[in-house]
Amino acid sequence: MPYLSDRVELIQMSPIRMIAALLDKARTRKSIISFGGGAPSLPPPKELVDEMLRLLKEMPAKALGYCGTRGLPELRELIAEDFKEYAGVEYDPESELIITDGSTEGILLAFLSILNKNDEVILVDPTYLGYSEPIKLAGGRIVRIPARVENGYQPDPESLKNAITKRTKVFVLLSPDNPTGRIISREFVKALVDLAQDHDFWIIYDGAYQHIVYEGENVWPQSFSDAKNYIISVHTFSKEASIPGLRLGYVAAPKEVISAMEKLKQYTSLAPDTFGQYALLKFYENDVKKRYLREVVIPTYKARRDLMADLLRKYLPEAKTVVPKGSFYFFVDMRPYLEKMGRSDKEFANRLLYRKEVVVIPGSYFGSMGEGHVRMTFVSEPKERIKEGIERIWEFVLSYAL
Amino acid sequence: MPYLSDRVELIQMSPIRMIAALLDKARTRKSIISFGGGAPSLPPPKELVDEMLRLLKEMPAKALGYCGTRGLPELRELIAEDFKEYAGVEYDPESELIITDGSTEGILLAFLSILNKNDEVILVDPTYLGYSEPIKLAGGRIVRIPARVENGYQPDPESLKNAITKRTKVFVLLSPDNPTGRIISREFVKALVDLAQDHDFWIIYDGAYQHIVYEGENVWPQSFSDAKNYIISVHTFSKEASIPGLRLGYVAAPKEVISAMEKLKQYTSLAPDTFGQYALLKFYENDVKKRYLREVVIPTYKARRDLMADLLRKYLPEAKTVVPKGSFYFFVDMRPYLEKMGRSDKEFANRLLYRKEVVVIPGSYFGSMGEGHVRMTFVSEPKERIKEGIERIWEFVLSYAL
Numbered sequence: 001m002p003y004l005s006d007r008v009e010l011i012q013m014s015p016i017r018m019i020a021a022l023l024d025k026a027r028t029r030k031s032i033i034s035f036g037g038g039a040p041s042l043p044p045p046k047e048l049v050d051e052m053l054r055l056l057k058e059m060p061a062k063a064l065g066y067c068g069t070r071g072l073p074e075l076r077e078l079i080a081e082d083f084k085e086y087a088g089v090e091y092d093p094e095s096e097l098i099i100t101d102g103s104t105e106g107i108l109l110a111f112l113s114i115l116n117k118n119d120e121v122i123l124v125d126p127t128y129l130g131y132s133e134p135i136k137l138a139g140g141r142i143v144r145i146p147a148r149v150e151n152g153y154q155p156d157p158e159s160l161k162n163a164i165t166k167r168t169k170v171f172v173l174l175s176p177d178n179p180t181g182r183i184i185s186r187e188f189v190k191a192l193v194d195l196a197q198d199h200d201f202w203i204i205y206d207g208a209y210q211h212i213v214y215e216g217e218n219v220w221p222q223s224f225s226d227a228k229n230y231i232i233s234v235h236t237f238s239k240e241a242s243i244p245g246l247r248l249g250y251v252a253a254p255k256e257v258i259s260a261m262e263k264l265k266q267y268t269s270l271a272p273d274t275f276g277q278y279a280l281l282k283f284y285e286n287d288v289k290k291r292y293l294r295e296v297v298i299p300t301y302k303a304r305r306d307l308m309a310d311l312l313r314k315y316l317p318e319a320k321t322v323v324p325k326g327s328f329y330f331f332v333d334m335r336p337y338l339e340k341m342g343r344s345d346k347e348f349a350n351r352l353l354y355r356k357e358v359v360v361i362p363g364s365y366f367g368s369m370g371e372g373h374v375r376m377t378f379v380s381e382p383k384e385r386i387k388e389g390i391e392r393i394w395e396f397v398l399s400y401a402l
Numbered sequence: 403m404p405y406l407s408d409r410v411e412l413i414q415m416s417p418i419r420m421i422a423a424l425l426d427k428a429r430t431r432k433s434i435i436s437f438g439g440g441a442p443s444l445p446p447p448k449e450l451v452d453e454m455l456r457l458l459k460e461m462p463a464k465a466l467g468y469c470g471t472r473g474l475p476e477l478r479e480l481i482a483e484d485f486k487e488y489a490g491v492e493y494d495p496e497s498e499l500i501i502t503d504g505s506t507e508g509i510l511l512a513f514l515s516i517l518n519k520n521d522e523v524i525l526v527d528p529t530y531l532g533y534s535e536p537i538k539l540a541g542g543r544i545v546r547i548p549a550r551v552e553n554g555y556q557p558d559p560e561s562l563k564n565a566i567t568k569r570t571k572v573f574v575l576l577s578p579d580n581p582t583g584r585i586i587s588r589e590f591v592k593a594l595v596d597l598a599q600d601h602d603f604w605i606i607y608d609g610a611y612q613h614i615v616y617e618g619e620n621v622w623p624q625s626f627s628d629a630k631n632y633i634i635s636v637h638t639f640s641k642e643a644s645i646p647g648l649r650l651g652y653v654a655a656p657k658e659v660i661s662a663m664e665k666l667k668q669y670t671s672l673a674p675d676t677f678g679q680y681a682l683l684k685f686y687e688n689d690v691k692k693r694y695l696r697e698v699v700i701p702t703y704k705a706r707r708d709l710m711a712d713l714l715r716k717y718l719p720e721a722k723t724v725v726p727k728g729s730f731y732f733f734v735d736m737r738p739y740l741e742k743m744g745r746s747d748k749e750f751a752n753r754l755l756y757r758k759e760v761v762v763i764p765g766s767y768f769g770s771m772g773e774g775h776v777r778m779t780f781v782s783e784p785k786e787r788i789k790e791g792i793e794r795i796w797e798f799v800l801s802y803a804l
Contacts, residue, residue, distance in 0.1 A: 001632070001656050002516070002571065002572075002602045002603055002604050003516075004658060004662055005515060005516050005518050005521075005540070006518055007514060007518075008515055008665065011669070013665050013668070014669075037468070039467055040467075043462045043466075044462060044463075049458050049462050053459070057455070060446060060451050061443065061444065063647065064644070064648055065441060065646055066441045066640075066646045066647055101503060101670075101671045104668075104669065104671055105671055112407065113406055113410055114404070114405075114407050116408055119407075130668075133669045137666075137669065138407070169404065200404045202404050229403045230403070242463070242466070244466070244467055244468045245465065245466045245469065245673075246675060247673070247674075254403050256403065256406060260406055260407075263410065263413050263415050264413060264539075266416045266535070267413070267416075267506065267510055267535045267536045267539065268507060268670055268671075269504065269506055269507055269649060270504055270506040270649070272649075273647065273648060275647055275648060275677075
């Protein structure tokens with residue numbers, strides 16, 4: 001066998017996907033309770049499924065045929081209207097929007113479009129682990145600023161300022177956040193936008209959880225004056241329409257960036273999934289999206305969040321966390337327990353899965369600030385299994401105290 | 403606006419996708435006859451569509467939910483059986499197969515997995531234009547060997563031998579071919595496999611058209627003895643199941659390559675489309691695939707191919723071409739006409755679209771050996787429109803003779 005490329009060694013396997021592959025195998029084993037992946041367990045809106053049925057009956061060849069690399073023009077028009085409504089910002093559907101293969105492809109194309117070798121990318125620590133490897137693939141270097149439970153996981157504008165160098169090319173803002181569930185403060189975004197303009201760097205805004213908000217409001221960085229030209233706004237339909245398996249998302253950015261992304265996308269995936277795009281046209285019609293979020297997604301997840309908050313207080317009272325105002329996760333500082341147990345967060349997660357069949361994600365996967373923490377999603381399991389899972393964690397912790 | 407990356411300048415916009423975007427816009431303009439893109443116009447097998455309907459009715463959340471990065475294990479098992487039947491080769495579904503976002507992602511991941519900076523890739527000229535840009539993205543250098551109409555577009559083992567250097571890392575074999583429609587000879591593949599073993603380079607086999615064969619048989623390079631360890635075999639469901647819009651394909655390769663591709667895929671698309679994968683389980687059941695190919699795909703396309711061959715002989719008797727034994731295309735040497743017209747192939751294609759609303763692809767897009775040629779697909783239009791299109795080309799050529 002001839003040898004492989006050096007970049008294969010450079011790139012790390014995503015630990016979350018390793019767990020996903022494991023869960024994929026064990027799909028039939030009902031006994032495993034997963035607080036692991038952030039996969040919605042809700043069915044998509046009925047209107048979307050009905051439209052899919054209609055497309056397959058009435059126009060299968062067209063609905064399953066190719067579309068252009070930027071995606072269906074009619075879907076981009078609806079997305080532009082949506083941006084206007086929610087963020088108060090105008091994007092030209094023709095030149096400033098592209099449909100992507102989930103936000104995963106959007107993130108990769110964004111980094112490939114802007115990073116040269118040794119350009120610096122500032123990330124919050126802890127953060128989603130889908131950023132570091134595409135940054136490396138694009139030749140970038142990672143700089144981190146901390147976010148701590150004591151400050152409600154809000155990063156500090158001063159530490160951002162101190163992290164900026166002549167090589168700073170982009171700051172990545174994920175809000176509502178994964179793994180911490182915090183919604184970024186307006187103060188931080190204001191400072192960020194000013195710094196981006198002063199130092200001429202990009203902001204990649206990852207709005208994966210833009211509508212998954214339980215209290216307060218999402219902060220759209222592009223809504224700040226003069227900010228739009230500095231922002232690459234990456235989004236996904238996976239969470240808000242509960243269709244992660246169709247792999248659809250979109251990016252809004254200055255037209256030069258969208259042109260660059262289109263060129264690159266021809267060689268990553270050629271074009272987005274046509275079928276899902278046609279169905280999504282109905283997501284924006286007749287308030288389907290708003291109603292689905294208001295009547296199904298938010299109440300379902302909020303009730304599960306509230307339950308998990310109560311259970312964490314009751315069963316793990318020494319753990320520190322912030323009740324998430326948005327997204328899917330509790331990021332729980334387990335150090336009071338882990339120290340007594342003499343275990344790292346990774347050892348804890350491994351043994352918990354082995355002994356109690358409960359999946360949690362070790363916090364150190366999300367950065368060094370996450371050591372001693374675990375991430376627990378409340379969206380993958382119904383309430384009774386959330387209760388069962390936390391009780392199993394409690395039993396597991398107790399078994400060490402004996 | 404901060405600046406973009408240098409690689410954006412390095413990468414070319416695919417000319418075929420530019421035309422696709424144009425056609426996307428003009429979808430409603432029935433007057434345009436397209437011999438351009440290679441998009442099947444057939445609906446997918448009824449059994450596939452029926453299964454999609456069932457999945458949406460009975461298990462929408464699961465069918466539209468995430469799966470693991472390598473794709474559904476049960477689909478990989480069926481693909482392994484298929485390889486055994488057609489190519490006579492065993493692949494382990496667990497370790498030697500991965501589902502991709504069409505062959506586009508398979509090709510990108512293959513190059514990213516094996517190419518270091520300045521590694522050489524040998525391509526046939528002319529060839530599919532989806533190889534050059536991912537090679538550049540992965541840092542590789544392109545070396546070309548010619549294929550000529552006089553030899554039925556078969557490349558010559560001697561010119562391959564002469565093109566090999568110490569830096570040769572991979573040869574790309576596409577058969578049945580795009581743009582020429584030739585099926586590679588067993589002699590060439592035998593020589594290729596021996597050279598790959600002697601000089602320790604990879605063969606990327608692109609089997610996009612593996613089952614689109616009208617006469618003769620497909621030649622599977624992995625069926626040659628001891629060849630399997632040198633071959634990365636890239637495939638798509640777009641052509642044989644007529645579902646290009648779902649973006650699904652697969653790669654078979656040694657397990658080290660599949661592991662590398664899986665790592666990279668986590669950051670290109672995370673996971674393949676779940677819905678289409680579940681539906682494809684039915685493609686392999688009860689001879690659906692065989693029957694669809696035998697009763698629908700091959701007879702439909704063969705009739706159109708035969709018609710186009712007759713029409714080309716009748717209306718463009720001076721053009722040289724090879725009646726394709728496989729794939730979707732005639733690659734027509736138009737130089738006898740173009741010289742009289744004083745036009746390049748690109749000018750010809752542009753004016754033909756503008757004046758007669760017929761799309762053909764300029765041959766020079768596929769490499770310098772394609773200059774003076776045009777590529778014409780016979781799969782995108784029904785017979786009466788193929789006739790109408792060729793008559794329009796004839797009128798167009800005649801108008802210059804006046």
